[in-house]
Amino acid sequence: MTLRVRSLAFLLAPWLVAFAAGAQPAAPTQLVPAQSEITFQVKQSGVPIDGRFRKFEAQLALDPKAPQGGSVTISVDTASATVGFAESDAELPRPSWFDSAKFPRAVFRSSAITGLGGGRFQAAGKLDLKGNPRDLVVPVTIVQIGAQSTASGEFVVRRLDFKIGEKEWADLSLVANDVRVRFKLVFTGLGPL
Amino acid sequence: MDDATTLPTTAAQSAYGTVAIVLHWSLAVLIVVAFFIGLTMVDLPFSPRRFRLFNWHKWIGIAVLLLSAARLLWRATGHPPPAPTGMPAWQLAAFRATHLVFYGLFFIVPLLGWAYTSAVGVPVVFLGWLPLPDFVARDKALGDEVLKPLHEAASWLLAAIVVVHVGAAFKHHFVDRDGLLVRMWPWWPSRSRA
Numbered sequence: 534m535t536l537r538v539r540s541l542a543f544l545l546a547p548w549l550v551a552f553a554a555g556a557q558p559a560a561p562t563q564l565v566p567a568q569s570e571i572t573f574q575v576k577q578s579g580v581p582i583d584g585r586f587r588k589f590e591a592q593l594a595l596d597p598k599a600p601q602g603g604s605v606t607i608s609v610d611t612a613s614a615t616v617g618f619a620e621s622d623a624e625l626p627r628p629s630w631f632d633s634a635k636f637p638r639a640v641f642r643s644s645a646i647t648g649l650g651g652g653r654f655q656a657a658g659k660l661d662l663k664g665n666p667r668d669l670v671v672p673v674t675i676v677q678i679g680a681q682s683t684a685s686g687e688f689v690v691r692r693l694d695f696k697i698g699e700k701e702w703a704d705l706s707l708v709a710n711d712v713r714v715r716f717k718l719v720f721t722g723l724g725p726l
Numbered sequence: 727m728d729d730a731t732t733l734p735t736t737a738a739q740s741a742y743g744t745v746a747i748v749l750h751w752s753l754a755v756l757i758v759v760a761f762f763i764g765l766t767m768v769d770l771p772f773s774p775r776r777f778r779l780f781n782w783h784k785w786i787g788i789a790v791l792l793l794s795a796a797r798l799l800w801r802a803t804g805h806p807p808p809a810p811t812g813m814p815a816w817q818l819a820a821f822r823a824t825h826l827v828f829y830g831l832f833f834i835v836p837l838l839g840w841a842y843t844s845a846v847g848v849p850v851v852f853l854g855w856l857p858l859p860d861f862v863a864r865d866k867a868l869g870d871e872v873l874k875p876l877h878e879a880a881s882w883l884l885a886a887i888v889v890v891h892v893g894a895a896f897k898h899h900f901v902d903r904d905g906l907l908v909r910m911w912p913w914w915p916s917r918s919r920a
Contacts, residue, residue: 579857580848580854581849582848624772706854
């Protein structure tokens with residue numbers, strides 16, 4: 534009898550703890566990399582050049598109903614950048630561009646998430662790219678279909694703020710300063726909107 | 727030339743008009759420059775210089791296309807001077823053939839280049855300002871394996887015909903001394919004296 538009660542308590546304990554902590558979802562929020570993408574576009578003498586990062590991770594801790602307590606960290610493997618041309622791709626990890634040997638990861642870490650209603654949010658934080666931390670505010674829209682939540686949005690960064698394209702590549706008439714970054718991150722395990 | 731009607735000599739009467747002369751020489755310069763930029767740029771390492779030369783090569787190519795269209799219209803509506811009398815039939819045939827291929831290549835070479843760059847996903851933005859539409863869909867394999875070699879082959883054919891054209895012009899001028907070159911020469915002293 535004693536044994537039974539104790540084993541029951543043992544089985545229930547995690548649920549009771551979870552309940553006491555405010556009914557957090559049982560499964561942690563997880564990125565689905567295969568369905569997610571982070572792309573960028575920069576203009577070369579007016580010609581739009583589209584690229585993407587093949588490898589990145591995301592940690593999201595967010596209750597969409599109470600976003601102010603949430604946080605998000607996106608970590609991008611800078612050596613995984615590709616614009617679809619072998620010789621350009623070979624160049625991107627070099628010191629003039631991402632300097633991936635020295636700065637393998639570009640990290641965005643939120644400091645505050647604000648809910649704007651209707652599945653729209655704003656994540657303010659710092660983007661640390663090539664050792665240059667800069668404040669960044671990222672608009673995010675979350676759409677939920679079934680168990681999947683898709684967070685998407687876009688923002689513009691200036692490449693020279695992060696010393697992406699140094700020395701002879703700093704010429705903005707050749708490669709524009711504005712880089713438009715678009716993301717679509719698919720998560721499972723996010724609470725309902 | 728307007729003065730052609732008032733001048734009695736054969737060379738002056740059969741001279742090309744100012745518009746034809748300007749189009750001929752501007753296209754000659756643009757085509758030669760585009761050709762040598764093309765030859766240079768492909769061997770350059772990844773560098774701003776390479777990017778700039780590619781840009782210029784494309785922009786010049788578009789200019790060649792536009793000017794050639796204007797030139798063809800001008801030629802169709804105007805009256806190019808007749809070939810000198812007494813020219814052997816084979817030379818007339820060679821003249822017609824080279825000029826037919828010339829006009830074809832004035833369009834084919836830039837259009838193939840445009841198609842190639844569109845196919846590989848780098849659309850043309852004329853002078854870095856005017857985005858031109860893609861008339862072929864993005865297909866990197868088609869661009870790299872079909873359109874690029876065709877563009878190159880057509881360029882070399884154009885270069886070969888330029889050599890024939892220049893060689894023939896010199897032959898007429900220095901060997902035949904029939905004044906043919908003068909018809910297209912913009913600042914030939916004898917032309918105004920004629």
